[in-house]
Amino acid sequence: xxxxxxxxxxxxxxxxxxxxxxxxxxxxxxxxxxxxxxxxxxxxxxxxxxxxxxxxxxxxxxxxxxxxxxxxxxxxxxxxxxxxxxxxxxxxxxxxxxxxxxxxxxxxxxxxxxxxxxxxxxxxxxxxxxxxxxxxxxxxxxxxxxxxxxxxxxxxxxxxxxxxxxxxxxxxxxxxxxxxxxxxxxxxxxxxxxxxxxxxxxxxxxxxxxxxxxxxxxxxxxxxxxxxxxxxxxxxxxxxxxxxxxxxxxxxxxxxxxxxxxxxxxxxxxxxxxxxxxxxxxxxxxxxxxxxxxxxxxxxxxxxxxxxxxxxxxxxxxxxxxxxxxxxxxxxxxxxxxxxxxxxxxxxxxxxxxxxxxxxxxxxxxxxxxxxxxxx
Numbered sequence: 001x002x003x004x005x006x007x008x009x010x011x012x013x014x015x016x017x018x019x020x021x022x023x024x025x026x027x028x029x030x031x032x033x034x035x036x037x038x039x040x041x042x043x044x045x046x047x048x049x050x051x052x053x054x055x056x057x058x059x060x061x062x063x064x065x066x067x068x069x070x071x072x073x074x075x076x077x078x079x080x081x082x083x084x085x086x087x088x089x090x091x092x093x094x095x096x097x098x099x100x101x102x103x104x105x106x107x108x109x110x111x112x113x114x115x116x117x118x119x120x121x122x123x124x125x126x127x128x129x130x131x132x133x134x135x136x137x138x139x140x141x142x143x144x145x146x147x148x149x150x151x152x153x154x155x156x157x158x159x160x161x162x163x164x165x166x167x168x169x170x171x172x173x174x175x176x177x178x179x180x181x182x183x184x185x186x187x188x189x190x191x192x193x194x195x196x197x198x199x200x201x202x203x204x205x206x207x208x209x210x211x212x213x214x215x216x217x218x219x220x221x222x223x224x225x226x227x228x229x230x231x232x233x234x235x236x237x238x239x240x241x242x243x244x245x246x247x248x249x250x251x252x253x254x255x256x257x258x259x260x261x262x263x264x265x266x267x268x269x270x271x272x273x274x275x276x277x278x279x280x281x282x283x284x285x286x287x288x289x290x291x292x293x294x295x296x297x298x299x300x301x302x303x304x305x306x307x308x309x310x311x312x313x314x315x316x317x318x319x320x321x322x323x324x325x326x327x328x329x330x331x332x333x334x335x336x337x338x339x340x341x342x343x344x345x346x347x348x349x350x351x352x353x354x355x356x357x358x359x360x361x362x363x364x365x366x367x368x369x370x371x372x373x374x375x376x
Contacts, residue, residue: 001113001316002346003043004080005073010065011087012038013371020375025342025363027349028373036350036368040116040321042070043348046083047114047318048138049105049148058089074112076316083111106152110145113311113318117304117325124303125287125296129277136278139209139307140201143314147201154194154273161187161269169267181264188256191272196248198273199239206231206278212306220305220336221298228281234271297328305340319346326356334358 006019013035028036041051041060051060061068071084085105086094095105123131141147161184168181210229217227233239235255242248255271256263263270280287280299287299311318320341326334326349338358341347351357354365365376 001076003072007071009069010062011068025347025361027357028366030368034368044116046112057087083108106148115308115318116321118323121300124300132278136202157190166267192249192252195252195272196245199248200245212309216305217302230279232277232279234275317345320344321348323350
């Protein structure tokens, strides 16, 4: 799969830009702040419905504009599609496939698939659990686009349940009458069903990703491993022994029952996939807090390369995006990474100067300056 044309309107710094793209390596070269990352950010948004740089859509719309449009022509084998997203901050986004078919934004997931490595990925190792949950869930959705609906359902149910718990907690604190919490059992069941599905998908992903991550780390930093991926669930360690979604559902319901008193006191849901973590191990120790800066970079890179290998092995090679990565790596890691990714069907690279792009990544070059994109 590769993107053959990218079109942006009022996206970030671009009033309008058209960028033809070839298979193989394409590098966008320009000084910081000129708009090169905006291009690959747009491609990534089509794949995930989110930005790797900001948590909301508002910064993606050019100042003074009401909306932004991302449009891409995508080819997979003999099939070509045109996918379009209209970003409307504060209102519902819109999506189209092949111009005429208006669909829900999440229906475009799977048309474009990306694996994106950026300086922000250091947070996968050094950041809080939310960074690692997002990594897992985006990869789960890339493998199975229907999981976007499951994630949305989980967030909706969690929000409703938290609202009920918060109201109950406030009533207790202010000496009011106890609220009727009979509906909490219903929300528990909803949370248990969608939560069990999300847990099952995460656990399956980690089991599949573990050997790939270990191999990728060995490729990037020979002799530096091994690495381990361990799912730490707020439900309890027994989730890893569950064989069915029904077992996971039962464990989640039981865990909710165990902490109900504390939840009512605190006004928040205390167990579930939203409280879980992926513990990254390096040579038998937690990478967070123990790995050096270089080892943390290698670990983050290994997770992305493992994701790339996983998606490619499942029959739909993603676009690999390396956003301002080579300047952050030492010479050995830089050359090793370039050798590993050079054979990819489509690799998009951003760099401040041409010398940051290793020679093995010869291909198309674009100069990006003041919002202008010129093919060299």
